[in-house]
Each structure stands twice: as structure tokens, then as C-alpha cells.
Amino acid sequence: MGKATFYFHKDLDMFLSEKSKEGCVSIDIRGHETVKHIIESLGIPHTEVDVILVNGVSKDFSWQPVDGDKIDVYPEQHDWFTCEVTKLQPELKGKPQFVLDGHLGKLTGYLRLLGFDSKYQNEIMDDELAEISSDEGRILLTRDRGVLKRAIVVSGYFVRSTEPRDQVKELVNKFSLEKYAEPFSRCVKCNGILQAVSKGKVFDRLEPKTKLYYNDFKICSACSQIYWKGSHFEEIEAFIEKLLGEKAPYD
Secondary structure, X not given: OEEEEEEEOHHHHHHXXXXXXXXXXXXXXXXXXXHHHHHHHOOOOHHHOOEEEEOOEEEOOOOOOOOOOEEEEEOOOOOOOOOOOOOOOOOOOOOOOEEEXXXXXXXXHHHHHOOOXXXXXXXXXXXXXXXXXXXXXXXXXXXXXXXXXXXXXXXXXXXXXXXXXHHHHHHHHHHOHHXXXXXXXXXXXXXXXXXXXXXXXXXHHOOHHHHHHOOOEEEEOOOOOEEEOOOOHHHHHHHHHHHHOOOOOOO
């Protein structure tokens, strides 16, 4: 038996109980628990932890703390670390893909609007979410920390914000999505790929005023939803431009 002291940095303390909100927690050590088990027992999913320093030395999740250990836990790597570190979260390779839980429908729409492959079902069980994330290499987005603690989940993120537009801003910053965004390339409704289509091919599906005032159209290759630069397009385009820091190309 002994004690180890954990220091949780940046916003990781948001996951801790009220009595531990200062980010410093003293833990009884039984000699067989891994640092991953202890961190998750305190309410912090392993997907939120990128670097662990034990007495100033980088360790992975399998480390078993001993009496007197001082353990610093970080959500991301920092340039000012004085030692080489083992990153615990996988490196993002190429354009990210997502799977979202059933409470993040509006966020799903925004991600698809930016051109990101985002799987979503209104009613989906935690088991299926975790399996999709693991099997397809998708980043699991949720506000349920429990599903992020599942061992098979390698890539995941607890969305801090509760308002959809703030959520998508948060994700752009977290994953540098501006580098990969392709606005207006995916169907907001079903996640399918949009393709240009002539007005003549969709003419019989258009409302009278749409037939009169619009000429450029796209169609979803999966569900055949039709898109055009309607009355709200300029507002949406301005939002995307502000979000990404550049003009959002439609064509």
C-alpha cells in the first residue's frame, strides 16, 4: 500500500468529481492497478489522455504506480516538455472520419457540410458506436464519457460544447479540420457524395420559383437529395468562411 499523486492539466479536471476539481488527486496504491485504470476510475476516458509523465519520465497506460509517484497527465503533447514523450493518442493521418452518438445530430450536419465523412444514427447503442469506431478507424464523438472508456475505442473525443455551432468550432480547432475541409461536397441528410447535375435532369422535381431563379444544382449520389444556392446560402457560406478562415468553394 502507498499513495501516488495525480496532477491533471488543462481542462482534464472537468471530468473529476467536485472534491477533486483542483486537478490534484491523491490515490491509494494497491500495487496491481495500471495508470489507465486509475485515470478512468476518476472519470477521465483514456481517449482524452495523450501524455503521462511519472516523476518527469514519460510512461504509457500500462504503468503501475508505486508509493510516492508524482504523475502528470496531459490531454496533448507540449513543445515545452523537457523529455522525450510517448504519445498515447494515434496520430491523425489524412482526412479524419467520424462516428457520432445519437445526441449529436446537428453537429453531424455541420461536419457533413464541411465535407467530412460522418456516420450517424438517431438511435444507436454504445456497443455499435464503439465497434464502428474501432473497425472503421473513425473518431468517436460523444458527450457520454462511458462509451469512450470502452477498451476497443482507440480514437475518440468528448465534445465540450453543447451548442452545435460552438461544437463544430471546437472540432475544427481540436483536429485542425480547416486543412481537410471540402465544403458542400457531402449530403447533409445521408452523408453521400454530391455531384453536379444539369437542371434538365432534376427539372420535374423542382418547385416553380426554384425552376425560375436557379440554374446550378448538385445531387446526392446516394439518396438523390437536390441542392442549390438557395436563400440561406450566403449566410451558410459566411459561417463556413469564418469557421475555416477562408472562402468556402461551392463548385
